Amino acid sequence: MAELLYFTELVGLGVHDLKGRRIGRLADAALVPLIDSGRIDRYLVGGGWAWLTVRHEQVRSISLDGIHLRDEHLTPYHDDEYMLRIARDLLDQQIIDVDGRKVVRVNDVTFEIHRENGCEVLRVLEVDVGIRSIFRRLSQGVLPRRWIRRLQRPVAPNSIRWEHCNIVEPDPRRRLRLNISYRMLEEMHPADLADIVEELAPEERGAIFETIDSEAAADALSEVDPKMQASILESLETGKAAEIVEEMAPDEAADALAELEEATSEEILEEMDVEPKAEVRELLEFEQDTAGSLMNTEYIALHENATVADAMDALKGNQDLLENLSTLFLIDQDGVLKGAVPLGRLFAVPAAARLRELAAGTLLHVPAGEKQNRVVETFDKYNLLNLPVTDEEGRLAGVITADDIISVLRQR
Amino acid sequence: MAGAMLKRIRTQIAVFFAVIGPGFITAMVDNDAGGIFTYSQAGARFGYLPLWTLAPIAVLLVITQEMNSRMGAVTGKGLSDLIREEFGLRVTFLVMALLVLTNFANVMANFAGIASSLQLFAVPRWVSVPLCAAAVWLLVVKGTYHSVEKIFLGACVVYAAYIVSALLIEPDWREAALSSVQPVLMLDPAYIAILIGMVGTSIAPWMQFYLQAAVVEKGISEREYAESRIEVIVGCIAMVVIAFFIVVACARAIWTTGPRDIREAADAAQALRPFGKYAYLLFSAGLFNASMFAASILPLSTAYSVCEGLGFETGVNKRFREAPIFYWLYTLLIVLGAGVVLMPGFPLVRMILLSQVLNGVLLPLVLIFMVMLVNKKELMGEWTNARWQNFIAWTSVVVMIGLTLALAGITARDAWG
Numbered sequence: 126m127a128e129l130l131y132f133t134e135l136v137g138l139g140v141h142d143l144k145g146r147r148i149g150r151l152a153d154a155a156l157v158p159l160i161d162s163g164r165i166d167r168y169l170v171g172g173g174w175a176w177l178t179v180r181h182e183q184v185r186s187i188s189l190d191g192i193h194l195r196d197e198h199l200t201p202y203h204d205d206e207y208m209l210r211i212a213r214d215l216l217d218q219q220i221i222d223v224d225g226r227k228v229v230r231v232n233d234v235t236f237e238i239h240r241e242n243g244c245e246v247l248r249v250l251e252v253d254v255g256i257r258s259i260f261r262r263l264s265q266g267v268l269p270r271r272w273i274r275r276l277q278r279p280v281a282p283n284s285i286r287w288e289h290c291n292i293v294e295p296d297p298r299r300r301l302r303l304n305i306s307y308r309m310l311e312e313m314h315p316a317d318l319a320d321i322v323e324e325l326a327p328e329e330r331g332a333i334f335e336t337i338d339s340e341a342a343a344d345a346l347s348e349v350d351p352k353m354q355a356s357i358l359e360s361l362e363t364g365k366a367a368e369i370v371e372e373m374a375p376d377e378a379a380d381a382l383a384e385l386e387e388a389t390s391e392e393i394l395e396e397m398d399v400e401p402k403a404e405v406r407e408l409l410e411f412e413q414d415t416a417g418s419l420m421n422t423e424y425i426a427l428h429e430n431a432t433v434a435d436a437m438d439a440l441k442g443n444q445d446l447l448e449n450l451s452t453l454f455l456i457d458q459d460g461v462l463k464g465a466v467p468l469g470r471l472f473a474v475p476a477a478a479r480l481r482e483l484a485a486g487t488l489l490h491v492p493a494g495e496k497q498n499r500v501v502e503t504f505d506k507y508n509l510l511n512l513p514v515t516d517e518e519g520r521l522a523g524v525i526t527a528d529d530i531i532s533v534l535r536q537r
Numbered sequence: 538m539a540g541a542m543l544k545r546i547r548t549q550i551a552v553f554f555a556v557i558g559p560g561f562i563t564a565m566v567d568n569d570a571g572g573i574f575t576y577s578q579a580g581a582r583f584g585y586l587p588l589w590t591l592a593p594i595a596v597l598l599v600i601t602q603e604m605n606s607r608m609g610a611v612t613g614k615g616l617s618d619l620i621r622e623e624f625g626l627r628v629t630f631l632v633m634a635l636l637v638l639t640n641f642a643n644v645m646a647n648f649a650g651i652a653s654s655l656q657l658f659a660v661p662r663w664v665s666v667p668l669c670a671a672a673v674w675l676l677v678v679k680g681t682y683h684s685v686e687k688i689f690l691g692a693c694v695v696y697a698a699y700i701v702s703a704l705l706i707e708p709d710w711r712e713a714a715l716s717s718v719q720p721v722l723m724l725d726p727a728y729i730a731i732l733i734g735m736v737g738t739s740i741a742p743w744m745q746f747y748l749q750a751a752v753v754e755k756g757i758s759e760r761e762y763a764e765s766r767i768e769v770i771v772g773c774i775a776m777v778v779i780a781f782f783i784v785v786a787c788a789r790a791i792w793t794t795g796p797r798d799i800r801e802a803a804d805a806a807q808a809l810r811p812f813g814k815y816a817y818l819l820f821s822a823g824l825f826n827a828s829m830f831a832a833s834i835l836p837l838s839t840a841y842s843v844c845e846g847l848g849f850e851t852g853v854n855k856r857f858r859e860a861p862i863f864y865w866l867y868t869l870l871i872v873l874g875a876g877v878v879l880m881p882g883f884p885l886v887r888m889i890l891l892s893q894v895l896n897g898v899l900l901p902l903v904l905i906f907m908v909m910l911v912n913k914k915e916l917m918g919e920w921t922n923a924r925w926q927n928f929i930a931w932t933s934v935v936v937m938i939g940l941t942l943a944l945a946g947i948t949a950r951d952a953w954g
Contacts (some may be wrong), residue, residue, distance in 0.1 A: 229848060327611035
């Protein structure tokens with residue numbers, strides 16, 4: 126197993142030339158992520174007036190006793206934007222632990238010492254959080270390095286593997302230069318991503334929503350607290366905001382836009398495609414805290430004379446709705462709601478059967494103007510998973526689902 | 538035309554109420570058991586004379602609080618986060634260690650305030666203190682931020698009790714008004730100590746951390762900041778007004794009959810007794826409310842600041858197992874703070890004095906960090922201090938440091954000299 130070295134130990138190590146004379150002490154170390162995301166590329170050595178840069182291939186050996194060089198052609202230190210400096214850019218900053226799904230603060234960094242082409246290089250193994258690394262930071266430079274190693278032993282380590290760390294950088298140009306991407310975040314569950322985003326500062330939040338793809342952004346945004354949704358949408362460029370809102374379920378989109386100032390939400394709506402725009406606009410017309418503002422306009426409705434085979438075709442044509450679908454609705458030629466068919470019943474009858482015969486006994490529905498409280502009561506009383514909403518003429522306008530009700534209850 | 542203007546005014550009022558909370562609550566909690574004691578003492582010993590310090594106190598308070606809420610709104614980060622990111626772990630650890638010690642002493646002082654105020658209602662301390670400690674703990678652990686904030690805002694209203702109780706005992710308003718605008722200095726060490734004490738108790742380190750965190754938690758943005766600033770100013774003025782009525786009440790009740798020192802805030806309430814039942818009851822209720830309020834906020838604010846600064850999981854919406862250090866710190870501050878008050882023979886007064894000394898050590902550090910942070914372009918962008926703001930800010934910092942160090946020195950000398 127490769128030997129470990131902590132960043133707290135690395136800082137302050139003496140740097141020695143070929144003859145073993147000390148030329149300075151190590152001040153910081155830097156990765157160049159565009160070349161290699163895990164290898165320390167340069168060491169910055171303080172000594173005399175200015176800092177010197179040591180490239181990684183100039184190092185013969187690294188240990189607790191010091192750093193020995195095999196080449197003495199050192200250059201003065203220049204800051205360049207492709208460098209991620211550990212002490213300056215990583216230590217004490219917040220990063221995202223993708224695996225543990227939380228935001229953490231970096232106390233220390235653990236390296237592995239590897240031998241490559243006759244020189245010893247450091248590779249970042251883990252980022253350290255928790256009490257053990259706090260102890261190392263506090264005693265760094267006060268106690269000898271080996272004592273610190275011994276004293277920290279009883280405390281359990283708390284570290285995050287470097288592959289699971291995601292640095293948050295608000296500046297898009299710097300993000301490119303440091304090769305930071307948020308692709309790992311797109312893979313997370315939207316609810317987890319929403320939790321993480323809520324913990325970050327507004328600038329960093331904006332950076333994440335700007336960069337990840339609109340679908341993942343829409344899913345995560347739906348899970349964020351309504352007031353924060355508004356501030357995130359405001360901070361984004363109108364075009365990007367519109368793209369994200371388009372991907373959201375229309376009821377969620379309408380809720381988010383309703384929190385914005387009218388001028389801003391209007392700008393975003395203007396940028397949206399015609400179809401989602403019309404749906405969202407319709408929902409925005411409903412007053413807050415009514416059935417109309419809770420409902421979703423994504424549902425499957427068939428003519429009351431349709432058969433099970435027709436229903437199966439309709440399901441195949443609406444793949445994207447299937448994940449959360451539990452009921453089909455029946456309407457007449459004017460769109461008036463006539464019945465509701467629980468999805469499961471389709472499988473117990475022949476394909477030629479009429480849907481009307483499968484409809485639930487009592488047809489429950491609420492008018493769009495119904496107060497939110499009454500809707501919640503109806504859900505509770507009849508143990509519903511969903512409830513159709515109708516307009517003044519009895520036409521099907523939308524559907525409220527149980528998850529909408531849970532959100533209402535949570536917000537009280 | 539008029540309709541549009543009316544609508545604009547209405548939305549502005551609506552925004553004001555949407556952001557109300559952090560600044561107001563912070564300023565009110567500032568009048569905790571220790572503060573009430575100091576103001577009562579000032580009135581009891583020197584009558585209306587010290588009232589003139591209240592206006593400068595309001596100015597100092599507004600300047601520091603405004604910087605905090607601005608930093609919170611612009612960066613979206615708490616003060617301990619910013620100190621950690623800009624000044625590193627060691628500095629943060631030092632500040633946090635001092636903060637825990639100071640706040641622990643403050644928690645103790647407020648549980649002592651709970652005990653003595655409820656004793657006025659004939660509730661023995663071994664009943665009142667454990668019950669209130671349990672209530673405080675449950676309030677935060679079982680409540681949501683929203684409901685807790687509502688309860689806190691409700692508690693702010695109870696401070697009006699002081700105004701009513703002062704009105705009931707008919708003080709000399711002409712003299713009170715005159716003394717409020719007429720600075721009087723005497724070379725009496727006790728007088729100077731009281732003046733310094735009044736300034737010292739009104740600006741405490743925990744406030745800076747609490748206010749900024751609350752502004753962040755509330756999600757107040759740069760856009761809403763103008764309203765938030767008004768809220769901070771209104772809060773500070775309200776706090777000073779309450780202090781005014783406390784001083785006036787004690788001046789009338791104690792100083793006019795015979796100037797003397799009081800030992801604790803409950804003594805002041807006792808002194809109001811001859812003026813009628815209601816004045817006395819209101820003053821005691823006010824003391825209980827203030828102590829309870831501060832005892833609820835201080836442990837929570839401490840646990841938040843420490844865990845955020847040192848990078849432990851925080852938040853009342855997390856489970857105990859997810860954020861163990863947060864909950865342990867919070868619980869221990871309450872349990873120990875309340876437990877110590879119940880211990881017979883514990884040198885409580887000395888401990889409270891010690892908290893003032895620690896306050897004096899910590900406050901300069903926090904203020905200097907604050908002014909440095911608020912001037913960082915990369916954090917604050919266009920929201921850094923203007924030159925005149927910096928002039929006032931640094932002057933206030935120097936004045937505050939001078940006064941708190943003097944206060945710390947005087948208390949240290951009195952307690953151990």
